[in-house]
Amino acid sequence: MKLITFSGPPSSGKTSVILQSIDALEVPVTEIGVVKFDCLTSFDQGRYQSKGVKVVTGFSGKLCPDHFFVSNIEAAVEWGVKSGFKILITESAGLCNRCSPYIQGILSVCVIDNLAGVNTPRKIGPMLKMADIVVVTRGDVVSQAEREVFAFNIRQVNTGARIIFVNGITGQGALLLAKNLWHAKEVDGLHEQRLRFTTPAAVCSYCTGEMRIGSEYQLGTMKKMEFKTD
Amino acid sequence: MSRRNFLEIAVSQPLSQIRAEFPVCEDFFLNLRIENIDWSLTLLNALDKVDKEVINEFGLDREMIFREFVAFLDAFGHVSATAAEIKSLTVIGGHDKSGNAEIDSFCVAVGEIICIVGPTGAGKSRLLGDIECLADGDTPTGRRILIDGEMVSDQRRFDMEGKLVAQLSQNMNFVMDLTVEEFLRMHAGSRFIDDAEDSIKRCFECANQLTGEKFMMDTRVTQLSGGQSRALMIADTACMSSSPIVLIDEIENAGIDRRQAIRLLARKEKIVFVSTHDPLLALSGDRRIVIKNGGVVSVIETSESEKRCLDEIEKLDTTLFRLRSCLRNGGIIDMDMLKG
Ligand SMILES: Nc1ncnc2c1ncn2[C@@H]1O[C@H](COP(=O)(O)OP(=O)(O)OP(=O)(O)O)[C@@H](O)[C@H]1O
Ligand SMILES: [Mg+2]
Numbered sequence: 039m040k041l042i043t044f045s046g047p048p049s050s051g052k053t054s055v056i057l058q059s060i061d062a063l064e065v066p067v068t069e070i071g072v073v074k075f076d077c078l079t080s081f082d083q084g085r086y087q088s089k090g091v092k093v094v095t096g097f098s099g100k101l102c103p104d105h106f107f108v109s110n111i112e113a114a115v116e117w118g119v120k121s122g123f124k125i126l127i128t129e130s131a132g133l134c135n136r137c138s139p140y141i142q143g144i145l146s147v148c149v150i151d152n153l154a155g156v157n158t159p160r161k162i163g164p165m166l167k168m169a170d171i172v173v174v175t176r177g178d179v180v181s182q183a184e185r186e187v188f189a190f191n192i193r194q195v196n197t198g199a200r201i202i203f204v205n206g207i208t209g210q211g212a213l214l215l216a217k218n219l220w221h222a223k224e225v226d227g228l229h230e231q232r233l234r235f236t237t238p239a240a241v242c243s244y245c246t247g248e249m250r251i252g253s254e255y256q257l258g259t260m261k262k263m264e265f266k267t268d
Numbered sequence: 269m270s271r272r273n274f275l276e277i278a279v280s281q282p283l284s285q286i287r288a289e290f291p292v293c294e295d296f297f298l299n300l301r302i303e304n305i306d307w308s309l310t311l312l313n314a315l316d317k318v319d320k321e322v323i324n325e326f327g328l329d330r331e332m333i334f335r336e337f338v339a340f341l342d343a344f345g346h347v348s349a350t351a352a353e354i355k356s357l358t359v360i361g362g363h364d365k366s367g368n369a370e371i372d373s374f375c376v377a378v379g380e381i382i383c384i385v386g387p388t389g390a391g392k393s394r395l396l397g398d399i400e401c402l403a404d405g406d407t408p409t410g411r412r413i414l415i416d417g418e419m420v421s422d423q424r425r426f427d428m429e430g431k432l433v434a435q436l437s438q439n440m441n442f443v444m445d446l447t448v449e450e451f452l453r454m455h456a457g458s459r460f461i462d463d464a465e466d467s468i469k470r471c472f473e474c475a476n477q478l479t480g481e482k483f484m485m486d487t488r489v490t491q492l493s494g495g496q497s498r499a500l501m502i503a504d505t506a507c508m509s510s511s512p513i514v515l516i517d518e519i520e521n522a523g524i525d526r527r528q529a530i531r532l533l534a535r536k537e538k539i540v541f542v543s544t545h546d547p548l549l550a551l552s553g554d555r556r557i558v559i560k561n562g563g564v565v566s567v568i569e570t571s572e573s574e575k576r577c578l579d580e581i582e583k584l585d586t587t588l589f590r591l592r593s594c595l596r597n598g599g600i601i602d603m604d605m606l607k608g
Pocket of ligand 1: 363364365366386387388389390391392393394395408409561562563
């Protein structure tokens with residue numbers, strides 16, 4: 039089974055891009071599975087199902103989405119293999135701009151929205167930096183110049199990625215993306231595989247339910263800002 | 269310049285010297301939130317002084333940053349030289365919406381303006397789409413696009429990565445909150461244009477020639493009117509973009525000098541495709557492609573006698589423009605206004 043991980047900021051068009059590539063892939067939809075990792079709610083389930091794609095959704099809730107991803111991905115792959123899929127796609131929303139649910143050797147795709155502003159690529163971090171393919175959506179509604187500057191800024195943080203513009207509505211560009219997805223490596227499990235990037239460090243008192251504000255309540259991993267007055 | 273060269277440069281030269289040659293390398297450090305690097309040192313020495321904490325947050329260490337810096341120089345150190353150069357584009361016909369074969373093929377050379385005409389829904393935008401993605405029999409039309417007479421390999425598609433085609437359509441807008449000047453400077457910067465200031469000025473002037481309503485360098489791009497935006501996009505494509513193929517999807521009615529716009533683009537050694545319902549534009553091209561029911565039915569050369577009609581058509585167009593402005597300004601129309 040081929041495994042492909044998709045991530046990207048909320049509402050950047052991940053589901054539309056995945057659905058368009060599913061159309062463009064020459065694989066029966068019944069042989070494609072999707073695992074959606076989300077935080078609180080998700081409305082994508084129906085969109086996949088109406089295409090006939092099998093989907094499982096998991097909510098990280100109060101956990102860090104990256105921690106949630108890594109602790110469930112192995113089982114997700116097992117599910118995919120047992121279901122007899124040819125391709126398993128995971129979709130996760132990066133919330134803290136540091137999320138990076140990518141695994142070494144597994145094809146990683148980051149989806150970002152051209153409307154999000156030209157400097158966005160420089161702010162996203164590992165999710166963009168560590169991706170093999172960067173898909174840009176909504177490039178069709180901004181000027182050519184803004185598309186070029188956007189691609190330039192992506193290149194700045196990720197010199198090696200392939201940048202593909204995909205129109206989530208018309209599917210323009212999805213074919214080229216699909217051709218690349220087809221090169222994803224075959225896996226039959228993920229045990230002992232490694233993430234490409236550390237997940238956000240946690241385990242402080244607030245992770246375990248503390249709600250009060252004040253340094254006496256703060257234990258564990260903390261990071262302090264510096265505020266100077268002149 | 270080869271990659272090894274950049275490795276040596278990064279090892280031996282102080283950062284200040286590298287920056288002098290490649291100012292873009294400042295961005296590399298900003299992207300990693302390294303704000304006060306010691307430019308007088310070589311990269312590795314300078315990194316020794318940088319807060320490890322910050323570097324770690326990006327999941328990097330000193331050696332990785334070094335490698336990435338070399339890759340960065342490699343990617344941006346010689347961008348200006350990589351503008352895709354082509355001589356011709358060939359469309360190998362596919363089929364129309366009913367599956368009937370369309371025209372065999374047609375070839376377009378650099379410097380040509382090709383208009384695309386046909387009823388609404390006929391497939392004009394589809395043809396532009398086929399060209400944009402360099403169709404390989406894999407779109408609904410079954411067309412194939414050749415560059416310089418050859419199929420484009422997947423590898424080459426990527427190498428050209430968006431540098432081949434510049435697009436302009438009615439749904440495109442400016443979304444950056446920048447002034448015209450900042451906007452042009454940013455674009456010039458990403459293109460590593462040598463005479464940036466010159467290009468910016470030229471582009472600004474061209475845009476203002478195209479539109480009736482003038483705008484300033486310090487006007488915000490998001491506040492430009494439809495016509496002004498279109499004018500700036502066209503001027504920008506003509507003056508700054510290095511893409512050899514330009515696809516224009518319906519720019520009519522934008523209150524800009526369309527004939528001038530087309531001439532401006534054609535001057536620049538490009539292949540220009542214009543999908544249009546506008547007689548003035550349709551006859552401004554060297555040839556026009558007629559599309560019916562999804563297929564190309566003919567390619568017509570703009571004859572001398574058609575070209576002679578252009579001046580009259582322009583007068584009609586001016587008359588319509590006058591009527592429109594008059595109505596817009598609350599005026600009353602009378603017969604005299606219809607006369608030239
Ligand atoms: N040869 C073809 N085979 C199948 N579908 C086609 C073909 N050509 C065009 N189409 C489809 O027909 C629809 C209308 O085409 P398109 O939008 O290109 O028309 P248009 O000429 O640009 O219209 P308008 O003048 O309104 O802009 C699109 O969905 C397009 O994909
Ligand atoms: Mg159209």
